[in-house]
Amino acid sequence: MYKLLVFDWDGTLMDSQQEIVSCFQAAAKDVGLHIPTADEVHNVIGLGMFEAVHGIFPELDSKESQQAFIERYRFYYFSPDKLPSVLFEGVDKMIRSLSDKGYFMAVATGKGRRGLDESLKRTGFDEIFHYTRCVDEAHSKPHPQMILDIMDYLGVETEDTLMIGDTEYDLQMATNANVHSVAVACGAHDKDRLFKHNPQVCLEQTKELEAWLK
Numbered sequence: 001m002y003k004l005l006v007f008d009w010d011g012t013l014m015d016s017q018q019e020i021v022s023c024f025q026a027a028a029k030d031v032g033l034h035i036p037t038a039d040e041v042h043n044v045i046g047l048g049m050f051e052a053v054h055g056i057f058p059e060l061d062s063k064e065s066q067q068a069f070i071e072r073y074r075f076y077y078f079s080p081d082k083l084p085s086v087l088f089e090g091v092d093k094m095i096r097s098l099s100d101k102g103y104f105m106a107v108a109t110g111k112g113r114r115g116l117d118e119s120l121k122r123t124g125f126d127e128i129f130h131y132t133r134c135v136d137e138a139h140s141k142p143h144p145q146m147i148l149d150i151m152d153y154l155g156v157e158t159e160d161t162l163m164i165g166d167t168e169y170d171l172q173m174a175t176n177a178n179v180h181s182v183a184v185a186c187g188a189h190d191k192d193r194l195f196k197h198n199p200q201v202c203l204e205q206t207k208e209l210e211a212w213l214k
Contacts, residue, residue: 004156008165009109011187016085027072045188046167048140090207099128107132108146142172171197
């Protein structure tokens with residue numbers, strides 16, 4: 001039914017929520033802001049960094065103050081001493097199997113290009129995905145630009161495209177791009193929040209996607 005599978009990254013393919021939370025909390029402490037709770041951070045996972053920072057710290061009302069926070073966040077996120085996040089169980093096998101079946105494979109993520117490229121290389125997925133789009137190359141979710149850019153690059157129509165994600169921003173982006181979506185409940189947003197955006201299905205784990213596609 002589909003030719004192109006577009007995956008979100010954090011919370012969909014990679015179990016990285018705790019890593020993101022800890023980096024937000026450490027950066028907030030450094031710059032003298034309130035320490036956000038895990039729920040506060042989960043609420044903005046999937047957005048671009050500027051949008052996420054504004055959502056948690058509205059008092060940072062200038063690009064300069066937001067950028068200062070983001071630099072501290074990146075200091076912790078790219079620290080060589082930090083243990084990197086890992087793929088969800090079964091995701092590596094599933095991605096390689098779907099690739100072998102001939103699907104176009106793509107990523108649309110709120111990560112920056114540096115962070116995504118490091119993750120792709122570390123997982124070996126850099127040789128699998130046909131095209132990837134990041135928030136520093138397009139509008140932040142839920143704007144449809146990332147999906148539209150991917151479809152345009154690969155020459156795939158909306159009816160042949162499926163978005164897979166763990167947040168409402170992924171599903172809203174799919175709706176705005178007029179493509180179907182699949183929600184996964186292993187990431188940042190709960191099922192009730194995901195079902196409000198009418199995904200084709202809400203899977204417990206991303207690895208279940210291959211069986212559902214059959």
